[in-house]
Amino acid sequence: MRFQQADGILDLRTAEEYQSGHLQDSTWLTWQALPECLNELPATPAKLFLVGDKQEIEAASLFLDAKGYEVNGSLVIESSQAMISWAKQLPGLVVSGKESKNLWSPSPLVKEFMEQLDFDPKALKPRPRTLDLGCGGGRDSVFLASHGWQVTAIDQEARVLKRAKQLATKSGASIKFKCCDLKKSDCFPEGTFDLVTVVRYLNRDLFSQIDAAISPGGYIVYQTFSCGAEAFGSPKNPNFILQEGELSEVFAAYRIIIDRIDTLEDGRPMASFIAQKPAE
Numbered sequence: 001m002r003f004q005q006a007d008g009i010l011d012l013r014t015a016e017e018y019q020s021g022h023l024q025d026s027t028w029l030t031w032q033a034l035p036e037c038l039n040e041l042p043a044t045p046a047k048l049f050l051v052g053d054k055q056e057i058e059a060a061s062l063f064l065d066a067k068g069y070e071v072n073g074s075l076v077i078e079s080s081q082a083m084i085s086w087a088k089q090l091p092g093l094v095v096s097g098k099e100s101k102n103l104w105s106p107s108p109l110v111k112e113f114m115e116q117l118d119f120d121p122k123a124l125k126p127r128p129r130t131l132d133l134g135c136g137g138g139r140d141s142v143f144l145a146s147h148g149w150q151v152t153a154i155d156q157e158a159r160v161l162k163r164a165k166q167l168a169t170k171s172g173a174s175i176k177f178k179c180c181d182l183k184k185s186d187c188f189p190e191g192t193f194d195l196v197t198v199v200r201y202l203n204r205d206l207f208s209q210i211d212a213a214i215s216p217g218g219y220i221v222y223q224t225f226s227c228g229a230e231a232f233g234s235p236k237n238p239n240f241i242l243q244e245g246e247l248s249e250v251f252a253a254y255r256i257i258i259d260r261i262d263t264l265e266d267g268r269p270m271a272s273f274i275a276q277k278p279a280e
Contacts (some may be wrong), residue, residue, distance in 0.1 A: 001091075002073030003049040007042050008103040012052030012060055013077065021083040023051060024093050028100040031060040039137025040170075042103045043264045044068035045265065051075045059259060104167070106143035107199045109223045109258075109272050114147055116257070116274075121148030128194035131213060134201030138164025138175070142195070145173035152189055156181040182206060191257075194218045200225070202240050207250050217279040220254070222247055226261055226271040227266070234268075248272040254278065 003009050009026040011018050018028045028038055031052065041048075046165055047070045050057045057074045064071055077083055087094035105111070121128050127150050132141045135153035137160060145151045145168070153175055155161045161179050168175045180187035182203055192215040202224045214220060230236045248259050254275035262270045 002194055003075070005047065006049035007046040008101070009051065010060065011048045012050060012056040017077075017080065017083075019098055020080065020095055021087060021096050023090075024095050025098065025101050026051065027103050031056045034060060034063055036163055036166070037074045038067065038154065039139060039167055040102075040104050041069070042105070042133060045070065047072040049073050051077060053078050058214070071260060076251050102111070102171075104139050106140045109274070110140045110143060110197060110199065110221055111259075113219070113221050113274055114144075117169075120224065124148070126150070129192075130195040131193040133196065133198045133206070133210075135164055135177075136160055136200070138167045138177075138198055139249075140197055141175050142168050142171045142173045145175050146171060150176075152176045152178065152193075154178045154182060154187065154189070188213070192218070193230075195221065199223050202242060204239075212250065214277045216279050218276070220251060220273070220275050222273040223262075223270055226269040229268040229270075232266060232268045234238060235245075242271045244271070247275075249269060251275050 003023055009023050011022050011026045011028050012031040014030070014187055015028065022028070029040065045068060048064060050060055050071055051074065052060070054076055059109060061067065061071045069223065075086070104135060113126045121204045127148055129151040130144050132153040135141050137155060141151045141153040141164065153164065155164070156179065158179050161177055162228055165177055178189070182188060188209050188270070192212055194215050195218060196210050196214055200223070210220065225235055225241050235241060242260070248256055254277050256275045258272055258274040260272050262272045
């Protein structure tokens with residue numbers, strides 16, 4: 001079955017139609033909502049299987065193809081009786097109800113950080129504070145909030161931040177979002193944080209502010225493009241590319257936990273860095 005080989009099954013029908021019967025492990029996401037819900041999809045490249053009527057599938061296929069996804073198959077459902085028929089042909093693989101599978105995931109480095117923690121943020125009072133700089137679609141912010149962190153997330157793109165807020169709402173995560181340009185003096189929040197995360201964003205002018213914002217014993221998780229990425233086309237501007245060992249020099253006083261180069265599927269190198277600030 002092609003849908004069992006896909007990285008995700010997108011059911012494009014109405015909520016009522018989805019709840020009455022859908023393929024097991026499906027994700028409900030109408031095709032009209034796709035442009036505003038890219039942060040709810042798996043990272044590209046990924047194979048997606050589509051369920052819906054012919055028009056819905058054709059529209060979604062064109063959009064997903066343009067975004068770098070592969071549609072590996074589809075199931076055309078033109079009536080409520082059609083899914084009933086498929087339920088008979090696929091015993092145990094068609095279910096009913098509201099449950100919708102999450103396809104998104106946080107950045108691997110943020111997930112790795114959480115797996116290495118020797119404490120449970122949910123068990124602490126007050127809960128530890130996180131600052132997510134350049135949060136984008138909010139995957140890391142939502143992931144951390146769901147694991148007990150108090151999260152402040154900043155991005156300058158209102159359209160992208162809207163997606164992040166939607167993801168937080170759907171996930172039941174409480175996050176303080178702030179739309180502003182970190183290049184401006186009034187954007188960086190006051191106070192200190194137990195964790196600062198920066199993923200795919202580089203502004204060297206913020207290094208001193210990041211250091212000052214991390215509480216004694218707190219952590220920094222930083223991952224962005226490293227030298228050599230320009231050979232693959234993007235980014236080319238050296239202002240957006242870290243030099244090898246640059247973060248370990250900037251945060252030399254910290255206990256360095258991870259300082260390595262990872263590689264994306266498209267070949268671009270990523271500097272991955274996790275360090276802990278000394279306790280006073």
